[in-house]
Amino acid sequence: LKLNVANLQRFVKTAAAPLTVPTYPRGGSVKQGIVHIGVGGFHRAHFAYYMNQLMEKHGLADYAICGVGLQPWDSKMRDILHSQDYLYTVVERSAKGSEAHVMGSIQNFLFAPDDREAVVAKMAHPDTRIVSLTITESGYFYNEHTHELQSDDPAIQHDLDPANAKAPTTAFGFLYAALARRHAAGLKPFTVLSCDNMQGNGSITRSMLKTFANLRGDTNLATWIAEKVAFPNSMVDRITPQTAPADMVALAETFGIEDAWPVVTEPFMQWVIEDQFSDGRPPFEKVGVQVVANVHEVEQFEKHKLRLLNGSHSAIGYPGQLAGFSYVHEVMNHPDFDAFIWQMMQKEVKPLLPTIEGVDIDAYCHTLVERFKNPTIMDQLPRICLGGSGKIPKFIMPSIAEAIWATAPLRRLSFVAAAWFHYVNGVDDNGNKYELDDPMKEELQQKATEGGADPRALLGIRTLFGDDLRNDERFVKELTTALELIRKDGILKTLPKYLD
Ligand code: NAD
The missing domain is CATH 1.10.1040.10 (N-(1-d-carboxylethyl)-l-norvaline Dehydrogenase; domain 2)
Structure with a gap:
């Protein structure tokens, strides 16, 4: 049976191994407090998994996730999530066996090439309190040797051109455009939360965005970003290989779920986050995230x-x-x-x-x-x-x-x-x-x-x-x-x- 909301209870009745499905409200009055850029395997097995637990076990209703894809190939994720009511399955495998968990924490998905303005508007929406990233190292345009932004990269050059302000292409272009809009509207900034595997991921993101803002020439806005936006550093861990075709077959055989893009991962997961947020945060501690006082x-x-x-x-x-x-x-x-x-x-x-x-x-x-x-x-x-x-x-x-x-x-x-x-x-x-x-x-x-x-x-x-x-x-x-x-x-x- 195809994975969608209507079929959830039927999966539970017929699954041949432990399975959970979301039972909490989705859509309606639930606020989408998180916009996540880079909905790949890792985000779906990690951040979105923790959020699913917070929603299921603790009734959290103001931090649903709106996924965003910036790359042309993200149209596949758009199509699959749209056709599955934004549901997908995380399969946890160990020598002891497998368990499946259908995730409901992602409740929307915007594919930037379809409508770049809609992505900026979503990030600038008053409900959005965190914009998180898993965009791989290449998404940061970070020169490891000089520690500077690769500002001569054509994608960054494109986004620095004020003529393209409404149609950015890089994560920094979108972050800047949305923060500019919030600043103009007198709204608080969102937190920028990098979940990529880089030492000092928050500090690097801050430094790259600050440089980007300075190069755009609006010193007022650049100062506001530097002073008011929080960029928590975080350490993330959960081994998540690329999904293989055999994973989909196994999911259908054991759990009866036809999911066009499940995620297979290990039972272990860890997340250590610096407690720095611009406008509040979910109660991460309740689901085992280690929230620590400082970057050290x-x-x-x-x-x-x-x-x-x-x-x-x-x-x-x-x-x-x-x-x-x-x-x-x-x-x-x-x-x-x-x-x-x-x-x-x-x-x-x-x-x-x-x-x-x-x-x-x-x-x-x-x-x-x-x-x-x-x-x-x-x-x-x-x-x-x-x-x-x-x-x-x-x-x-x-x-x-x-x-x-x-x-x-x-x-x-x-x-x-x-x-x-x-x-x-x-x-x-x-x-x-x-x-x-x-x-x-x-x-x-x-x-x-x-x-x-x-x-x-x-x-x-x-x-x-x-x-x-x-x-x-x-x-x-x-x-x-x-x-x-x-x-x-x-x-x-x-x-x-x-x-x-
Ligand atoms: P993935 O290939 O499944 O997904 C990568 C995502 O990043 C896609 O949505 C892609 O469109 C997006 N992306 C790539 N380049 C981009 C760019 N320049 N700008 C914007 N978006 C871009 O990979 P994954 O397994 O989800 O891993 C993503 C990142 O997560 C890794 O690079 C790493 O930093 C972190 N991570 C992964 C693991 C793991 O085991 N897979 C563990 C810890 C941390």
Whole structure:
């Protein structure tokens, strides 16, 4: 049966596994307090999931979500949500089985290319109190090296032109136009809540929008934005792979639900948000969101996540793909990898991390291993490995740099870095070729060829690595040894040498 409001109770009666459907009011007097740009898999499994719980369990009625799509391909999401009364299914999978939850928190969807003015008007509506974003890193036009807005990008240039004020194309163009309208109408600004996976996501969004506003030349408005708009930083976590055709078949078979675009995710989820809102917020705490007082606290949680989760993902991804595996859980089922990941986290990463009150790092590590081993999520290694030049310098190298300072162990971390240095060549240990998916592909491959068994050519890339790494004898020696071993014997024969 097709997913829509009329069929909800029939699904409940016939489902062969646990299923929940929304029973709270939708539409009518319910206010759409949130406008979300970038309704992809992650938003639907994370923010919209928390909001669904607040509506179902706590009767929240003034924060329904209006989704917004800016990209041409978002017309697919528009069509599917329209045809399903804005309902969709989140399937939570673990080794114990699956559960399905039909979500009702998204109650509207605007596809910007259909009517750009309607999107500005929606964001400027008095009911809108939060505009949230999951627009991927590329949506921020953020230059990582200069920390500035890529203002010469044609899309930003288009939106900066006052002649296009009513037809923006980028998230900043829309945010600016809507804030300008609210300012002129004497309304409070909305909160801009970035939920993208970037360190300091709120601060980056603030800085980019501030620059955009200054370049538009209305200093009055730019000052109002800088002073009155809240941009909370947040740390988000829930592993959500792309939906596969088989997921739809499984949903129909087990739950009888024909959903044209469900989301499959893990049971775990986490969200830490800085408590900074321009005009109130939902009572997030009631559904397990960790609302913290300041940016410093968010940064500490972020550090744990980047070094332990993302760092381990790199340690699984690059060596795992070189060894010929396809999925995260397959790598973790290999006893040497299982031991390696645990020892890397415990012996090399954990000792460098701050203590956070109420957080048990060992329990966090155990949960991570369990999540990585979840055989039902089918998390593909190429997703984990994508864009390594943006990952290794953030997830692995900072631990190495701190270990250098503290004269702490760094052998395993060096092995992971060496595996990536070898990975960029695009050939695995069985001689199979793969495409290197990285914006720095050409430079990386050229340096890897130039260096051969000597990692110093790659380590010399100044936009990626600092002198603290390049000039440390102990680290360069470890990196060289690991790279030589990997090139000579492959990952699986080298790995045991890195285990206690
Ligand atoms: P997705 O491909 O399912 O959705 C991406 C959405 O972003 C789409 O709606 C797309 O139109 C929009 N988008 C892309 N580029 C844009 C741009 N330049 N301007 C405006 N909108 C743009 O991806 P997803 O899995 O939902 O992931 C989205 C983001 O969520 C990630 O980039 C990451 O920052 C964050 N995240 C994802 C996961 C995960 O496991 N998938 C976990 C944590 C955080």
